[in-house]
Amino acid sequence: MFEFLKQNALTIVGIFTLVLGIGYFVKYAIDKNWIGETPRVGIGFLAGAVIMGIGHFLRRNYAVFASIITGGGIAVLYFTVTIAFREYQLFSQGAAFTVTCCITLLCILLSYYYKSEILNIFSCSEDSLPL
Secondary structure (H helix, E strand, O other), rough: OHHHHOOOOHHHHHHHHHHHHHHHHHHHHOOOOOOHHHHHHEEEEEEEEHHHHHHHHHHHHHHHHHHHHHHHHHHHHHHHHHHHOOOOOOOOOHHHHHHHHHHHHHHHHHHHHHOHHHHHHHHHHHHHHOO
């Protein structure tokens, strides 16, 4: 694990920065009342899906980087569901739990499809369900 972190430190920092950047942009849009609550959640889901799509596109040439990108997209999806449930009350607790379970299942399926231990760590960690 330490060797992996040492080799991919800049990539991990980049994904962390990307997730925070998306969060700050959404926060800025909230402060300016540019978009309502439901479109905010839609943007979060769309951003997570686009990031995961980029990871899928890059997986043939850059397997490790693509797994990290895909993990970043999954993190965006988890944050989006958590914010939609806790801050905006757009989901009931049962619906939010079901959506996070579906995201976890998707992550597990992708980790087996890509044969990626990195995604497996994302999908099977105790912190993967933020509720």
